[in-house]
Amino acid sequence: MANMSSIPPEYAPIIRNIEEHHGHLLATRYVTAAGAVIALFETVTSFPDELDLIWKGRQGFERTVFLVHRHIVLIGLFCAVQTGLAAVSICLMDGLVTLEVWQLWDCNWKMMRWMLSAFILQSVTTLGFLGGTVKTILGTPGGFTYTDAIQSCNLGVAPRLMAGSWASGIAFEVFILACIILNVLDRPRASHVRLTRLLLRDGCAYFIGVIALRTVNMVIAITSPPSAFFITTFGTWAVVTTLVNHLIINQCRERQRLRASVFLKGDLARIPSAALVSETYEMTVAEPANVYVQTTVSTHTDVTTDAFPYMI
Template identity: 25%
Template sequence: MMLIPPIIQPEVLFREFYLTAVARYLGAAGLAALLYDHALTIGDEIRLIWAAPRSFLKWMFLINHYLSEVGLIVSANEMSGLNDLSYDDRRCRKLMIAIYSYCTVSTAAANAIGFFRVIVIWDKSPRVMLGLSIALIATFITTLLCTIAALIILHSDIHYNPITQICFVSKSTPAAIILWATPLAFEIIVISFIAYNALSLPRDHRTPLRRILYRDGMMFFVAVALSRGLNIAFSVVTEPGLVLMLI
């Protein structure tokens, strides 16, 4: 006996398709921009990163760099609706577990890069190393606990929509918000250390402040902080299509 789907209001259906399209196109745009940037910088990466001696910072950079690309490729494929994979609620829940796990590892790698950058800028100051180490460990533990809590709380609210052919989360949770707010707080600490160091350095008119900030990687960490803030905004919103943009 075939089940007859319930009647859906046209405006509700339109909104579902609209939010799904927004998530898909933004995901595709983000992936295209990331791959294009990688193509432009692959020469410098081979010369400066791959040829460098083995170190923890080198591996953290490579893990974060390539994990981001792999994560976006998998996410774009899963959300595209163009593959032949069959989905149900169970598969969507496994996908969300993989995505949240990927976000946790990627966030930890990005935080480690910020940690070592500040340590180098401050000439391995013991006080800075101690304070930033405590902040880094606290950030990782909080992020990990919030990831586990969010997956447990949202597990029964992760579904597959056969109409829009996409996985979605039907609600938000404070754990998901804290999950992004914690690394944002760490990025603000990193930015503060970089800015304070740049302002305290002696310089003349031939060395503008913006050049020092650019040299110390301020633009990168500001961009990361803005992305964290955007993730917080999407976590607050309960629209399923917008929640998907966290990926």
């Protein structure tokens, strides 16, 4: 802390401003570094599960999205290109959660249309507010400046539009959480009880964490000075990414267990042959001249049809 008594009065506000900027800069660095450590630790400790459940699992859309999302946060945090990648990562993360909840609805396309509409609206709104934020910073004189005293670039204006991006994300998470609760109340299923319970457990942790962190970021975006604008942003990104990765891996593990328990094809390619269930029915067929013939019909059902056709 500078000795303010030895500083000319006209320079005191400048010194206080520099000290405030420096404190916020250090806080941003430490929180971002903590987020990077959390993301890296989660990636390393869960890699065996990732290798077994994802890389050795079947190929598909969700698998690709998961792998891109899982590693994009590390690229962004360690290569210092967070802003653009964070926006992409948030959209991918919300898409993964939407797919998981859709599976809980037995791939109901009517429900998917509602969730997809909400996802598109949220993504467009988030990107729109982010674009408005960038435009505000670049379009305002002194909106982004370099301070020699602390050797850092700093915001000269607080882009309050960013709060809209966080608010749209909160609204989307509340909608998806409502879809999960509605599913549990309206569509109980004995075969997926454990899968549902896991999604509720991990999903509740995810939604509580995401809504809380996004609320904190929204409040900071509304009330904080420009220098404190990004203190929690990238740390939040890393923590939320960790939560959604944990959610997806746990769901994949349980789906693999369910596939194995009913002899379904899927991740377990080592199952040697299709399992057939045979059933016999007796039918009475009307023939001409009012003659009735009784016959036996046998059916063979291939139970290798996957109960989770769109998931890892």
